[in-house]
Amino acid sequence: MGRLKSGELAKQAGVNVETLRFYERKGLLPEPPRRESGYREYPEESVRLIRFIKRAQELGFSLGEIQELLALRVRPGTTCAEVRGRTGRKLADVRQKIADLKAIERALTKLAASCSGRGPVNHCPILENLDGELSSGPKSPRDRGRT
Amino acid sequence: MGRLKSGELAKQAGVNVETLRFYERKGLLPEPPRRESGYREYPEESVRLIRFIKRAQELGFSLGEIQELLALRVRPGTTCAEVRGRTGRKLADVRQKIADLKAIERALTKLAASCSGRGPVNHCPILENLDGELSSGPKSPRDRGRT
DNA sequence: CTTGACTCCGTACTTAGATACGGACTGTAA
DNA sequence: TTACAGTCCGTATCTAAGTACGGAGTCAAG
Structure with missing residues (x-):
């Protein structure tokens, strides 16, 4: 075994069947082989892939x-510098996210601690405790709205 | 200084003016005081708030x-347990995100390193290196689709 | 006191991401 | 061998988050 029909993959990965087709159209999910009837047959690792996407x-x-992340790999014709370049940009992005989440984590921890403390906090402590810590201001113009 | 008109706030925070009204309608951005004419006058800290949201x-x-995050605070009538509860749930969420991003970070680092290595990697290393590391599977049904 | 940029408001449109619909076909278990 | 769930496809619809539009009022520099 190891071949999954759409419905099985969808169920195992926790998404709607239509979402699979949608991802396929978008190029996120490689087109799986079909049987005679046209039914898709997904390899088992597709479950991991879908879960990663989600x-x-x-x-x-x-x-x-996500597509760019998934496309990262060292291929035959690629120079070392290129791989490092593409990977490095993602890495910087990821690290900044981690840093920012840690700032939020600190703020939340502090809030939970301040609970057993004295006075009620009535301003917004999340914002207060984050003061100056969050990378606020897009360094590189975010590319979320591309066609 | 200290009072900002919509356009000024929008520019400083890097968003569209309409977005401010949109956030206001959504309750994310508290309704600012108005002058006689009806013009909004935002306090300077609104810049921080908008940037945090983004x-x-x-x-x-x-x-x-985000609204829930911003609403977290110790208020007069609140029990310690309640604050801890609400905060704790967010905290767990944030920590899981950090952990997952770190897994991605490791995968990317490894990829960059494997570059100067021997053979070309032709499977998808992101997925490979993440094997079993990502929290895959929504523990709590995500509530992103509420009204 | 006019002119051009800014603001107001309600409503309509857009985009990304996902879901639903409907009619035809397939797989399988009773 | 039929019934019924699952699948196919194209297209339409939905939600979240924003953006744009248009007509009326406002502000400040000349």
């Missing part, structure tokens, strides 16, 4: 960015 | 979730 979305990546 | 979006939070 999770990456929850981490703030657009489908376009 | 950044939080890039970290994968929906406007609804």
Whole structure:
């Protein structure tokens, strides 16, 4: 076994069947082989792929960015510099996200701690505690709205 | 200084003027005082607020979730347990995101390193290197689609 | 006191991402 | 061998998040 029909893959990955077709059209999900009838037969690892896509979305990546992430690899005709370049840009992005999330984490931790403390906090502590910590201001123009 | 008109706030925060009205309608941005004419006058800290919202979006939070984050605070009538509860749930969410991003970071780092290595990598290394590391599978049904 | 940029508001449109619909075909278990 | 769930495809619809439009009022520099 190891071949999945659309419905099986969808169920295992926790998405709607239509979403699979949608991803396929978008080029995120490679076109799977078909049987005679035209039915798709997905390899089992597609489950991982779909789950990765869904999770990456929850981490703030657009489908376009996810596609770029998935396309990263060292291929025959590619120079070392190129791979490093493409990878490096993503890496910087990811690291900034981690840093910003950590700032939020600190703020939340502080808030939970301040709870057993004295006075009520009535301003917004998330914002207060993040003061100056979040990378605020798009360094590089975000490319979320490409066609 | 200190009071901003819509256009000024929008420019400083890097968003469209209409977006401010949109956030106001959604309750994300508190209604600012108006002058006689009806013109809005934002306090300077609104810049921080808007930037936080934008950044939080890039970290994968929906406007609804951001609203919840911003609403977190210790208020007079609130029990300690309640604050801890609400904060704790967000905290778990944030920490999971950090962990998942770190997994991606590791994969990218490894990819960059494998570059100067021997053979060309032709399968997708992002997915490979993430094997089993990403929290794949929504523990709690995500609530991104609320009204 | 006019002119051009800015603001107001309600409503309509757009884009990304996903879901639904409907009619025809397929797979399989009773 | 029929019934019924699953699949196919194209197209249409939906939601979240924003953007744009248009007509009326406002502000400030000349």
